[in-house]
Amino acid sequence: MVERFRKNAKVRTIAVASRKGGVGKTFSAINIACCAANGGPNGDLPKLKVLIVDADSQQNSTYYYLKHMGAQMAGQKVLLPPNPNCPMGNIYNISDIIAGNEYMEYPTEWENIFIIPSDGRIDQLNDIATGDIKGYDDNQLNKFSSMLFDDLIADVSDEYDLIVIDTPPSKTHASQGAIAASSDCLVVANPDAFCASNAVPGTIADIQMNNSTFRNEDNQTNIIGILINKVSSLRPTSHEKDHIRKIRSQFPEFFSPSLVMCNYVAFNTEIPQKPGHFEWYKHPQAKEQMESFYNYISDKVLSDIYAEAK
Secondary structure, eight states: OOOSSSSOOOOEEEEOOSTTSSSHHHHHHHHHHHHHTTTTTTTOOOOOOEEEEEEOTHHHHHHHHHGGTTOOOTEEEEEEEOOTTTTTTTOHHHHHHHOOOOOOOOSSTTTTTTEOOSSSSSOOHHHHHOOOTOOHHHHHHHHHHHHHHHHHHHHHGGGEEEEEEEEESSSOOOHHHHHHOOOOEEEESSSSSIIIIIIIHHHHHHHHHHHHSSSSTOOEEEEEEEEEEOOOOOOHHHHHHOOOOOOOHHHHGGGGGGGEEEEEHHHHSSHHHHBOOOOGGGOOHHHHHHHHHHHHHHIIIIHHHHHHTT
């Protein structure tokens, strides 16, 4: 059994969020998890034990981590394989947690990354959850969802250094609950009009509303920053510059050059396909940006854990 690295530091939970699909949210979540498990992009940091929670009905993280053990695409749905750690060949997923059933994390090809997969139904809280929640309003459903994720995090926190939640690319009760229960949240966007005017302000507003509604003043979800992804390589267009300026002017406290990633990374490199095999190692520009990105995450979120190595 792989042991966690941290001794006294608290587990950290990063929700990766966006109100728009296709911005690179899952790409970012997976790279954070893989870098943390690898000991950073260059392998010079302690290797952390990571849990991925796929709370996205699109199941992209699920397919990535479980395809090696037989996860299959059937139309737009991922069919989950039996959990190899279960002698009865059971299939567990995020809906089991919502329904109050027993569950078990899946192992992955990475010895220190585990996953609770999505079955594609997480947005259907009313159909999955036990108890009478049919009459709940949106705020009550968000609270119910946040309590489910709170319970999950409390249940597994002793086992892991880092929990990464891949949230739905929309404003759903599942995404609101995951964000409300997380210690930290990374907002992912593209340099386009919808993200600058709607997706980013909406996601930030959701986090702030969740903080005021569900969290104590001394225990707020920390906004790590806004990752602006898929910027045109080397020469951003004038429209991209305008959208980036708009995001930066609205939220200067969440903007950093380390969180501006050109499309060279997203379009010319793959998500790591094997433990320690980072495609962007081969591309100096992509490698530099991924190192800067992870170092930023490390400084903002994981510094207490890494400090225990000194």
